[in-house]
Amino acid sequence: MENTNRLRKILTSKEFTLFVTLVAIVLLFGSISPNGAFLKPRNIRSILDSMTIYTLFAVGGALVIISGNIDLSPSYVGAACGVLLAKLLNDGVPWYLVVPICLLMGAAFGVLNAVLINEFKIQSFIATLTTGTFIAKGLVYLIPDGVTYQIKDPVVVWYSTGKIFGFVPITMIISIAIIVIFGIVLAKTRFGRSVYLIGGNANAARLAGLKPKKLSYIIFACSGALGALAGMLYAGRLKSGSLVGTVDYGFPAVTAVILGGVSLGGGTGNMLGCFLGLLIINGFNNGLLVMGVKPYWQDVASGVLLLVALTIDYFSTRERKIRTTLSSKGGMGQ
Amino acid sequence: MVEHSLEFCNIVKSFPGVNALKGVSFHAEGGRVCALMGENGAGKSTLLKILSGDIRPDEGCLKINGEEQHFSSPHQSIRASVSVIYQERQLVPSLNVMENIFLEDMPAGRLGFVNVGELRRKTHEIIDLFGLPIEPTDTVGWLSVAYQQMVEIMKAYRRDSNIIAFDEPTAPLTDKEIEILFKLIRKLKEKGKVIIYVSHRMAEIFQISDDIVVLKDGSLVKTLLTENTHEGELVKAMVGRDIGDTYANLKRNDKIGDVLLEVNNLVTYDVKDVSFKLHKGEVLGFAGLIGSGRTELMRAIFGADPILSGEIKIEGRPVRFRSPSEAVENGIALCPEDRKEQGLVLKRSIFENVSIPVLKKVRKGLFLNRKTEFDLAKSAVKRYSIKTPSVEKRVMELSGGNQQKVILGRWTSEKMATKILILDEPTKGIDVGTKAEVYQMVCDFARQGIGVIFISSELTEVLNVSDVIMVMHNGRISGSVTREEATEELVLQLAMKD
Amino acid sequence: MKEFLEKKVIRNNNFTLTLTLVVILAAFQLINRNYLSLGNIRSILNQAFVMGTLSVGIGCLLICGKADLSSGSIGMMGGLIVTFLINWGIPWPLAVVITLIAGAFMGALNAFFTNVLNIMPFIATLGVATVLSGLGQVFTNMQDIPVNNKSFWALGTTKFFNLLPLPFLITIVLLVVYGVILKRTRFGRQVYMTGGNANAARLAGINPKMISTILYINSGMIATIAGILTAARVNMGSPTAIVSYNLDAITVAVLGGISFTGGTGSMSGVFIGILLFNSFKNGLVISGLDSYYQIVASGLLLMAALILDFYREKSRLNALRSHKRVS
Incomplete structure (x- = not known):
């Protein structure tokens, strides 16, 4: 009895639907791509490779959205940190100082966001959009025009481009470690539960004695630091601090998160779903590439996928909403 | 231990x-x-x-x-x-x-x-x-x-x-x-x-x-x-309280006319098979505990919430409103229970809040006529003794009682042709003196031939102001009594009856 | 004195803004004597018209309580569409009309996602913006497309009294027209009420979804005006034009007194905000500051505007509380 219940629960879960979608995409592109190029191991590896940077943004993004806010700044923070990394290394600062400095800067940005949202009551999307596009982006322009700092520090280059056993990129290990760690923290620790609490019913959280404000500082700091990490890995991989950097990675990451079941309303979602969402989006984009579709369509695909994800989200939560509104009204006062 | x-x-x-x-x-x-x-x-x-x-x-x-x-x-x-x-x-x-x-x-x-x-x-x-x-x-x-x-x-x-x-x-x-x-x-x-x-x-x-x-x-x-x-x-x-002359001195309406509003077997998400009739010039009270479904009933009639089944007739004509604006055009007005969240646009001025439903009628050509709007608001201020130095004051700066009067002013201005006025807890959070004013206003509306629905969880007032009292419990009507036969004990019992 | 300061300065936005504008103009004129020259003023106004035009549409939406992150992209598409149409031989006035209709359609997309599917406006418009940006890149292969029509160019380059460029004049016209609509017509009043409290507005007989739908369609059309004028001015359709001005337009609207929470603000404030922002930006440029500072300054300005917005609302509540204690 218990087992069939469990099986039913798994089959009707969102994660299963995502898994099915992923399989569908793999089968689709596997069959229509020329010579089955999509399924070749080299291509699979390139999908996973491109996912690493997205993963870091997605983890931070998911954390923030589950807690009931949104963070649009990490991709810009990443770009800024990439440039900072390159510049500092170039100025001779040793890598073991530069890396923590950049991470701290990312965290500091997160704290700035949290201040604007908590103390000045600015809505999270515009607060983070402001800090992101203006401040972080502006910092990119710290470099005088035309100069691109090359990254030559062997340690940085090693972990950004090196592979273990010859074929597992270190960056992939880092990103998988991050998503697993945060996944565990979210699902299994008290801190993680309180994130869901705050996003699910902030008032209940408050009345239960939690401190939503304090938690949001931590959450945004994580999101910023993860963005910084992503930016550093990206810059390391390119071996230079580029002006554009990770700016374009933010939006698809958020799309993956929403696709993966993290509702914008907060309080729901998990890292497994995000991971599947990332696979789906990267797989889809890669499939388009293999088919020879112009790379510019990727942006369009991202936008369309987001709108589709939101539409599905709407329909699937509509039924649930009726239930909970009835619950909160039934018999009790308005 | x-x-x-x-x-x-x-x-x-x-x-x-x-x-x-x-x-x-x-x-x-x-x-x-x-x-x-x-x-x-x-x-x-x-x-x-x-x-x-x-x-x-x-x-x-x-x-x-x-x-x-x-x-x-x-x-x-x-x-x-x-x-x-x-x-x-x-x-x-x-x-x-x-x-x-x-x-x-x-x-x-x-x-x-x-x-x-x-x-x-x-x-x-x-x-x-x-x-x-x-x-x-x-x-x-x-x-x-x-x-x-x-x-x-x-x-x-x-x-x-x-x-x-x-x-x-x-x-x-x-x-x-x-x-x-x-x-x-x-x-x-x-x-x-x-x-x-x-x-x-x-x-x-x-x-x-x-x-x-x-x-x-x-x-x-x-x-x-x-x-x-x-x-x-x-x-x-x-x-039991010393109500003094509050209710004794009310000038009531004794000319109750034909059926104005008829509700038959109305079912919504919160209301289970409700039927009642409202007459012209009548004050129909709705008593009951919080959560009994009175607000939900009225919102559905007003077009704000969806109706699952049932019939609503106004002056014999069957109607179904899909939005409050349709209800307003048919002469129904609703003063919501939560006047701050649902009744008023707090950061806007008194005159703006008063003229919302009649914007079409305060125009001169393409533009809104400020003078007409002001006059409308000023007459509401006068009629209801709203304490404010000007009609341009933002509503958030008024006291609860005055805020309620602004909403009443909105629905009973000269440009409105309200036939059915629904008041949901109109005296909530209002001091005793203003409450008495509100009771007389309710009776005055009735005297003008308006059908008034008066929802209140305060037994004393709903009993003494209404002509007929419907008692609701758990989404149903558990009973109805006239003012003459009503006692607080009886109504309270009906309100708590299972 | 404190009450005066609070009432007249913090809460009377236009007064503070104009004062700040004067200070900025004076300061930069001291730094660089060419600041207030005809040529430079023309340059400021030429810069200002894009965000100024966008801010009219975005401003109305903000007053209604809805965000819009897509106007920039819609404007960009407008520029592309008019470019393609003209290059296909369609006479430019007709091309402009068709482009405007396209803009209305794109705005309607926003309305669909926010009102029918009930998606949060900021994410829905962000999605639409991304799709449109992507489409723009696809249609042009990331190239700028020249326009083959000399008379069209006049739209963007005509000047009045050698000072006022036509595009900025159109911006002013839009500000005035919408300012009047907002303050003096029934529709405008409904916009304020919906933005102030959509629930209460609905229960008073307004249809909030209809209002915001109209405003999104309207904003789409206004955005394409910006796109058309830009294409005319530089004689090119570009897949990257205008998009970045979206945030500037929001800055200028909030600076000008439009609260992010909706229900307050006016076009007159937005106008001063436009002048302020652009003269500030221009001042930074001609005083020789790095582009880094310019971008950061813009951001700080928006942050300051949002923070000021917070204090404005807070001070209104405080005034309320001191009243309350008496009664």
Whole structure:
């Protein structure tokens, strides 16, 4: 009895639907791509490779959205940190100082966001959009025009481009470690539960004695630091601090998160779903590439996928909403 | 057995426009259930909010086990071993039962890892103790209202607080669950806990409580031993007041005309098969407890909420409004229960709030005619004695009573042709003097031939102002009485009838 | 004195703004004597018209309580569409009309996602913006497309009194027209009420979804005006034009007194905000500051505007509380 219940629960879960979608995409592109190029191991590896940077943004993004806010700044923070990394290394600062400095800067940005949202009551999307596009982006322009700092520090280059056993990129290990760690923290620790609490019913959280404000500082700091990490890995991989950097990675990451079941309303979602969402989006984009579709369509695909994800989200939560509104009204006062 | 005690010492609390608590003091002993009774607006909810640390009193304090306590946050009250179970559920619908029960105190090991096994085991223990057919891993959002309430109660049990307050806990529960709840309460009594029980249900009060404290209009009027009193005495304490000439002097309407509004077998998500008739020039009162479905009924008639089935006729013509604007065009007006959230645009001015439904009629050509708007607002200010130096003042700066008058002004201005006026708790949070004005206004509307629906949870006023009173309970009409035959006891009984 | 300061300065936005504008103009004129020259003023106004035009549409939406992150992209598409149409031989006035209709359609997309599917406006418009940006890149292969029509160019380059460029004049016209609509017509009043409290507005007989739908369609059309004028001015359709001005337009609207929470603000404030922002930006440029500072300054300005917005609302509530204690 218990087992069939469990099986039913798994089959009707969102994660299963995502898994099915992923399989569908793999089968689709596997069959229509020329010579089955999509399924070749080299291509699979390139999908996973491109996912690493997205993963870091997605983890931070998911954390923030589950807690009931949104963070649009990490991709810009990443770009800024990439440039900072390159510049500092170039100025001779040793890598073991530069890396923590950049991470701290990312965290500091997160704290700035949290201040604007908590103390000045600015809505999270515009607060983070402001800090992101203006401040972080502006910092990119710290470099005088035309100069691109090359990254030559062997340690940085090693972990950004090196592979273990010859074929597992270190960056992939880092990103998988991050998503697993945060996944565990979210699902299994008290801190993680309180994130869901705050996003699910902030008032209940408050009345239960939690401190939503304090938690949001931590959450945004994580999101910023993860963005910084992503930016550093990206810059390391390119071996230079580029002006554009990770700016374009933010939006698809958020799309993956929403696709993966993290509702914008907060309080729901998990890292497994995000991971599947990332696979789906990267797989889809890669499939388009293999088919020879112009790379510019990727942006369009991202936008369309987001709108589709939101539409599905709407329909699937509509039924649930009726239930909970009835619950909160039934018999009790308005 | 350790006995705990709770004492309220001269609690005073005011909100803008109303004195919620005017110096309430009483003592609640451990090992006993102290029932807190009183009409809506008597101050019970405010007292509980102070107990839970949600708000702070203006004066006075709490004493727990003899020690003075001042809670500046809910967190502190939980630490002081106080648990308040509110009417509005404090659950997270996306999490499961065990996560909700152990909300702020999940069993965790090193590094904060939640010990899921222990969590599940302990939750199972509690669920078994309660004898409920739910699993620790069920998602709370999917549970029925009754079970959600039980989860809330189990949360309080888990906290093992020494002082537990229940605010109308049985409203969504069936008899079986109520039995479970009472079993639990008796267990808590045995442990010497202090239990405060707020409820309107007479049967329950006599079943479970040992002491009864009656509040009225923010003051404590009686403390009784349950075994020494009876229903009649309680009701009298709750409602009996010297109403003086307030109602005697009302100039009422005696010319009641034809059927204006007819509702047949209306069913919505919250209303189950309601039928009634409203006549021209009649004041039709709707009495009942909070949550009985009166607001939902009127919102559906007004087009604000969807209708599942049933028929509505205005002057014999069947109508179905899909939006409030359609209702307004047909002459129906609604003054909502929550005037700040649903009635007024607080940051805009008086005249702007008054002219919303008649914008088409205050135009000169393409543009709004300021003078016409001002005149409209000024006449409302005059007619209702709204205290304001100018009609350009923002509505948020007015007192509650004046805000209510602005809404009334909106629906009864010269440019409006309101036929049916629905007033939902129009005197909520308003001082006594202004209330009397509102009562006369209601009668004046009736005299103009308008059909007035008057919803109120204050028994005294709904009985004395209305011509006919419909009583609702749990989404149905449990009875109707005329003003002549109505007594407060009778109406209260109908309102609490199952 | 404190009450005066609070009432007249913090809460009277236009007064503060104009004062700040004067200070900025004076300060930069001291730094660089060419600041207030005809040529430079023309340059400021030429810069200002894009965000100024966008801010009219976005401003109305903000007053209604809805965010819009897509106007920039819609404007960009408008520029592309008009470019393609003209290059296909369609006479430019007709091309302009068709482009405007396209803009209305794109705005309607926003309305669909926010009102029918109930998606939060900021994410819905962000999605639409991304799709449109992507489409723009696809259609042009990331190249700028020249326009083959000399008379069209006049739209962007005509000047009045050698000072006022036509595009900025159109911006002013839009500000005035919408300012009047907002303050003096029934529709405008409904916009304020919906933004102030959509629930209460609905229960008073307004249809909030209809209002916001109209405003989104309207904003789409206004955005394409910006796109058309830009294409005319530089004689090119570009897949990257205008998009970045979206945030500037929001800055200028909030600076000008439009609260992010909706229900307050006016076009007159937005106008001063436009002048302020652009003269500030221009001042930074001609005083020789790095582009880094310019971008950061813009961001700080928006942050300051949002924070000021917070204090404005807070001070209104405080005034309320001191009243309350008396009664």
